[in-house]
Amino acid sequence: xxxxxxxxxxxxxxxxxxxxxxxxxxxxxxxxxxxxxxxxxxxxxxxxxxxxxxxxxxxxxxxxxxxxxxxxxxxxxxxxxxxxxxxxxxxxxxxxxxxxxxxxxxxxxxxxxxxxxxxxxxxxxxxxxxxxxxxxxxxxxxxxxxxxxxxxxxxxxxxxxxxxxxxxxxxxxxxxxxxxxxxxxxxxxxxxxxxxxxxxxxxxxxxxxxxxxxxxxxxxxxxxxxxxxxxxxxxxxxxxxxxxxxxxxxxxxxxxxxxxxxxxxxxxxxxxxxxxxxxxxxxxxxxxxxxxxxxxxxxxxxxxxxxxxxxxxxxxxx
DNA sequence: AAACAGGTGCTAA
DNA sequence: TTAGCACCTGTT
Numbered sequence: 001x002x003x004x005x006x007x008x009x010x011x012x013x014x015x016x017x018x019x020x021x022x023x024x025x026x027x028x029x030x031x032x033x034x035x036x037x038x039x040x041x042x043x044x045x046x047x048x049x050x051x052x053x054x055x056x057x058x059x060x061x062x063x064x065x066x067x068x069x070x071x072x073x074x075x076x077x078x079x080x081x082x083x084x085x086x087x088x089x090x091x092x093x094x095x096x097x098x099x100x101x102x103x104x105x106x107x108x109x110x111x112x113x114x115x116x117x118x119x120x121x122x123x124x125x126x127x128x129x130x131x132x133x134x135x136x137x138x139x140x141x142x143x144x145x146x147x148x149x150x151x152x153x154x155x156x157x158x159x160x161x162x163x164x165x166x167x168x169x170x171x172x173x174x175x176x177x178x179x180x181x182x183x184x185x186x187x188x189x190x191x192x193x194x195x196x197x198x199x200x201x202x203x204x205x206x207x208x209x210x211x212x213x214x215x216x217x218x219x220x221x222x223x224x225x226x227x228x229x230x231x232x233x234x235x236x237x238x239x240x241x242x243x244x245x246x247x248x249x250x251x252x253x254x255x256x257x258x259x260x261x262x263x264x265x266x267x268x269x270x271x272x273x274x275x276x277x278x279x280x281x282x283x284x285x286x287x288x289x290x291x292x293x294x295x296x297x298x299x300x301x302x303x304x305x306x307x308x309x310x311x312x313x314x315x316x317x318x
Numbered sequence: 319a320a321a322c323a324g325g326t327g328c329t330a331a
Numbered sequence: 332t333t334a335g336c337a338c339c340t341g342t343t
Contacts, residue, residue, distance in 0.1 A: 030324065151324090154323095154324060154325080155324090155325045155326060155338095156322095156323065156324090156325055156326080156338070156339090157323060157324080157325090157339090157340080157341095158322085158323045158324080158340095158341075158342080159323085159324070160341085160342090161323080161340070161341060161342090162324090164341090199339095202339080202340060202341085203339080203340090204338075204339025204340050205337090205338050205339045205340090206338095206339075207339085209326085243326085243327075244325085244326065244327085245326085246325060246326050246327085247325090247326095248324075248325060248326085249325075249326085252324085265324085267324040267325080268323090268324065268325085269324065270324085285333085286325090287333095309324085
């Protein structure tokens with residue numbers, strides 16, 4: 001539950017994404033680590049709502065806090081509209097317009113989901129079967145630094161534990177962003193911590209990877225803003241200069257933060273799924289699975305990958 | 319108790 | 332290029 005909510009500065013918005021969204025599929029498919037389901041007492045019309053922290057686009061001409069806590073809800077499993085509650089008191093510049101813009105960007109309102117879903121479902125019988133559980137799943141546009149750090153922490157780790165580490169970093173280093181939540185700390189802030197801090201955060205052997213990421217981002221050796229203007233392959237090569245960033249982590253950052261929808265991140269689950277559904281059960285290397293995904297799904301490989309993941313994790317794969 | 323978890327770096331062929 | 336192995340920590 002939210003730690004503390006100030007009613008005098010609570011604001012709510014009703015936002016039309018212009019296309020379908022399914023919060024459960026979008027926020028629990030594993031692409032982001034900070035959203036948790038919350039119950040809204042006395043609101044039976046709200047089918048699902050989630051509390052989390054997301055990037056807030058800076059108001060034009062001002063420097064401001066870059067993140068905001070929000071409770072995002074919808075009235076049915078899949079809707080075009082979202083209700084968004086936030087604490088306007090925590091951000092001098094969090095105008096309703098700024099929050100709306102941030103939501104539209106974060107949930108990729110520009111993606112033509114009906115067309116994407118139609119194309120993928122029409123690709124083959126396997127993808128047709130993945131469509132129902134994934135209906136309304138949207139690939140988010142996460143903050144690049146938070147996404148990079150989170151996926152470095154995901155190496156040989158499980159999802160609940162990744163979330164715990166991320167929450168620890170935010171709680172101890174991040175700034176208040178409303179609802180008692182904290183923003184994800186900047187690379188500069190993480191970089192200047194004592195060695196003991198990362199040990200307390202329980203990130204284990206990943207501490208040196210996270211440290212290398214902070215150093216290369218702070219120094220500009222890996223310029224996260226510049227990656228947005230680079231061709232995908234070049235950005236991938238640049239990300240992989242960081243120790244602890246291999247093909248899988250790099251692809252997740254490219255897909256979930258830079259919205260490169262043609263990348264096809266391959267983890268053990270996806271490798272198994274590709275083997276089973278498309279390669280006759282033969283064991284496949286990540287490299288082969290990745291090429292096969294790109295070959296079959298092309299510009300929409302990222303969405304196809306999420307549908308596959310959603311499908312096999314939903315228990316409906318048989 | 320032992321194995322495993324949304325991989326990666328290192329080493330050896 | 333690729334296969335084999337260790338790795339913090341928490342959970343089952």
